[in-house]
Each structure stands twice: as structure tokens, then as C-alpha cells.
Amino acid sequence: MRTRFTELFGVTHPVAQGGMQWVGRAPLVAAVANAGGLGFITALTQPTPEDLRAEIRRCRELTDAPFGVNLTILPAITPPPYAEYRQVIIDEGVPIVETAGANPVDHLEHFHASGIKVIHKCTSVRHGLKAEKLGVDALSIDGFECAGHPGEDDVPGLILLPAAADQITIPFIASGGFADGRGLVAALALGADGINMGTRFMATVESGIHDNVKARLVEAGERDTNLIFRQLRNTARVADNAVSREVVEKLQAGAGFEDIRDLVAGTRGAKVYETGDLDEGIWSAGMVQGLIRDVPTCHELITRIVADAEEIISSRLAGAVGFGVGVGVGVGVGIGATTS
Known part of the structure; x- marks a missing residue:
């Protein structure tokens, strides 16, 4: 399943594990990368820039596949040394960075000068358009369903994603509310080039959080x-x-x-x-916890998501419109060429 996302970032599957405070560590990120997805170490989970350097090197010992680092920029009375974290990312040759929070303009020139591709996370079309104008390479569009900060517009993905696809020209992935193959197919149909999952990756074997938290995610409903x-x-x-x-x-x-x-x-x-x-x-935790019912390995999860998505496209959707294999082939070619 090829999309602009997989081609731009050199990964096998259009599935990303975005930055998560206290969760985005080397074992999880490497497991996602080894399964063909794109994982991100969370920079500010590491207490110092040198700790981030050690975590990047630890991840490299666990995978030869591409992975990235998330750098979330938030206002603070005493802000972290962002420039120092940024320099570690550059020095260590990390190929991809996910920025989030504030405007990434102060960091873009430095990352691009070092050949690093930047995905910026946005919660609105207008912010996505601004980031595109600034020159980011791709976007992660976060719907109201997401864990963490959904912005203040309260626009769910079913509206936000096609609205973004109508105006944004660079590749973007869909964030907030994704956990399975059905979500991947829906995201592609709405114009995205892949999906980004946080809460779903928390409930995996390689996630380094306590088993009680994973069990709660499996037990919880979408209203919790x-x-x-x-x-x-x-x-x-x-x-x-x-x-x-x-x-x-x-x-x-x-x-x-x-x-x-x-x-x-x-x-x-x-x-x-x-x-x-x-x-x-x-x-x-995101509302998507209502769709989480097990704690698989990252390989099992990503393989299942992609296989289920392919089955939905080639069988269920093709059968629904009554054209059988011809429609299945047509959908496959369409996704291979572009998804927006």
C-alpha cells in the first residue's frame, strides 16, 4: 500500500506512531520501525539533550529502519533548551522530525539545512496552510477525537480531514481516532496519506508503560x-x-x-x-480507546491494520458497489498513485 507518505519518508506502511510524553522511547519506536511504520522518540521525555542523544543511539541499536524525533514546542516560564535538543537531533543524523505545539519557523531552517524532513502537527486547516507556506514537508492533521491537545475548534476528523484535503497540497497523515484497518481506509478515502496513532500504540507489548494502564485502555470505552x-x-x-x-x-x-x-x-x-x-x-488517552481490545506487539498491530485495510478495499468496498475485481483494482491503483 503505497502513498505519498510512504514514498516521502521511506517506510513500508502508511502508519505512524507520533510523539507521546513519557511513552515515546526507543523500544517502542524501534518496534514500530521494524514493523514497517514510522515511529518518533519524544525529545522532551528525555531530561536533557544528552539523554536524548543516548536514546537516539539506543534506538539505532534496535533498528536499521528510519525513525524520527518529536520536538514539541510549548510556551513556558522557563522553556526547555530547544536549540540544544534540536542540535542533538541534527548531530545524530535523525532523518525526520515531528514538530508540534507552537510555530516551528525557528527550527525549520536548521533542520532543512541538514537534510531533515519535518512533519508539523496541526489541529486546524488554517494552521496547516500556514505551516505549508512556511515550508514543512508534511503535516499531521489532528481531529477533536485525539488524546493530548485537540485545539479549540472542536472539529472531528470526519470533517477536518476532507476540509484539509481540499486545500492542502503537501502530504498529510490523519491523527486522532485511529486504531485499525477501518480507520486507515477511512483516512485514505477522506484524503489523507496515512494515519498517526498514539493511544493505540500505548496498548502494545513494546510500550514501556505499566500493564495496569494498558489494561485500562482495553477496558475503557469511547466516553471515558x-x-x-x-x-x-x-x-x-x-x-x-x-x-x-x-x-x-x-x-x-x-x-x-x-x-x-x-x-x-x-x-x-x-x-x-x-x-x-x-x-x-x-x-x-484518546476516545479511540473504545476500539482497543487487546495488547499486541507492534508488528502484529501494524500487520493486522494493513491486512484489514487491504481486505476492506479489495473485497468489502468492491462488492458494495457491484463491480467486483475491477473496482478492487481501480481502488488499489488510486491509492498507489496518490491519496489526496
């Missing part, structure tokens, strides 16, 4: 998330637990960020993944 920080215009989708419910209640009652700072501390969220105490802190 909460939107926090809505009143602060910094909306985030997280797992429904005692802490996220308390945060929602306090903000609805008029609390400010200082009143909830301790509840949402990143160190508490990291402990959830380490200890398996699901109410220790805030942790990310």
Missing part, C-alpha cells in the same frame, strides 16, 4: 475521557480518573491554573505510567 483546561483555552483530552474529574470540577467552579497546578503536574502523570496507579495524576 475528560477535556481539561477548556476555561484556560488550552484544552487537553485525558483519561477519565479521579484527578481529571477534580480538575474539571474546580475549573468549572472558577478556579485558576494556580489552584490546580499540583493536580496536573507532569511528574504525577509520569508516575501513572511507572507505578500503574491510575489515579496518581493526569494521563493522556
Whole structure:
């Protein structure tokens, strides 16, 4: 299954594992790469730029396939040393970077000068068009269903993806709400060149988070998330637990960020993944957890997604329109040529 995404980034399958704080580490990223997908180490999960260097080298010991690094740029009173993280990525010869958060303009020139391709994550068409104008190589378009920060427009993927396909000319992958072959086919049909999954990759064997978290993802339904920080215009989708419910209640009652700072501390969220105490802190989960029913290896997951997608295209869809093999071939050729 060839798309502009697989051709641009030199991977076998149009499936990506995007950056995830505390989750995007070498064993998971290498497993995705070895399965033919594109995985991203999360730069800021590493405490220092030198720790990132070590993690990149660790990943290279586990795979010969392409992988990338996610660099999320967020406003902060004391921001991380982004330029130092960026220089490590360049020095280590990482071929692909996923940027997210703020405008990546300050980093693009440096990455492109070193031959690094940049995927920028956006939650709206207008932001995607701006990033395209800045010169990013590809986009990840994040729908309202996603874990993490869905933006403030609340536009789900069923609308956002075709709206993006109508205006954006560079390759883009669909993010938010994807877990299986049905989602991959839908994303391609809506104009995307592949899919990006976060929550689904959390529930895999190689994901380094506690088994209690994986079990909760398998057990949870699509309604078991909460939107926090809505009143602060910094909306985030997280797992429904005692802490996220308390945060929602306090903000609805008029609390400010200082009143909830301790509840949402990143160190508490990291402990959830380490200890398996699901109410220790805030942790990310998308609505797609309602489609997660097992904890496979990354190879099993990606192989299944692609096989199911091919079966849907060649059999179910072809049969639905009544033209049999002819339509199956036509769809296959269409996807091979372009998906937008």
C-alpha cells in the first residue's frame, strides 16, 4: 500500500506512531520501525539533550529502519533548551522530525539545512496552510477525537480531514481516532496519506508503560475521557480518573491554573505510567480507546491494520458497489498513485 507518505519518508506502511510524553522511547519506536511504520522518540521525555542523544543511539541499536524525533514546542516560564535538543537531533543524523505545539519557523531552517524532513502537527486547516507556506514537508492533521491537545475548534476528523484535503497540497497523515484497518481506509478515502496513532500504540507489548494502564485502555470505552483546561483555552483530552474529574470540577467552579497546578503536574502523570496507579495524576488517552481490545506487539498491530485495510478495499468496498475485481483494482491503483 503505497502513498505519498510512504514514498516521502521511506517506510513500508502508511502508519505512524507520533510523539507521546513519557511513552515515546526507543523500544517502542524501534518496534514500530521494524514493523514497517514510522515511529518518533519524544525529545522532551528525555531530561536533557544528552539523554536524548543516548536514546537516539539506543534506538539505532534496535533498528536499521528510519525513525524520527518529536520536538514539541510549548510556551513556558522557563522553556526547555530547544536549540540544544534540536542540535542533538541534527548531530545524530535523525532523518525526520515531528514538530508540534507552537510555530516551528525557528527550527525549520536548521533542520532543512541538514537534510531533515519535518512533519508539523496541526489541529486546524488554517494552521496547516500556514505551516505549508512556511515550508514543512508534511503535516499531521489532528481531529477533536485525539488524546493530548485537540485545539479549540472542536472539529472531528470526519470533517477536518476532507476540509484539509481540499486545500492542502503537501502530504498529510490523519491523527486522532485511529486504531485499525477501518480507520486507515477511512483516512485514505477522506484524503489523507496515512494515519498517526498514539493511544493505540500505548496498548502494545513494546510500550514501556505499566500493564495496569494498558489494561485500562482495553477496558475503557469511547466516553471515558475528560477535556481539561477548556476555561484556560488550552484544552487537553485525558483519561477519565479521579484527578481529571477534580480538575474539571474546580475549573468549572472558577478556579485558576494556580489552584490546580499540583493536580496536573507532569511528574504525577509520569508516575501513572511507572507505578500503574491510575489515579496518581493526569494521563493522556484518546476516545479511540473504545476500539482497543487487546495488547499486541507492534508488528502484529501494524500487520493486522494493513491486512484489514487491504481486505476492506479489495473485497468489502468492491462488492458494495457491484463491480467486483475491477473496482478492487481501480481502488488499489488510486491509492498507489496518490491519496489526496
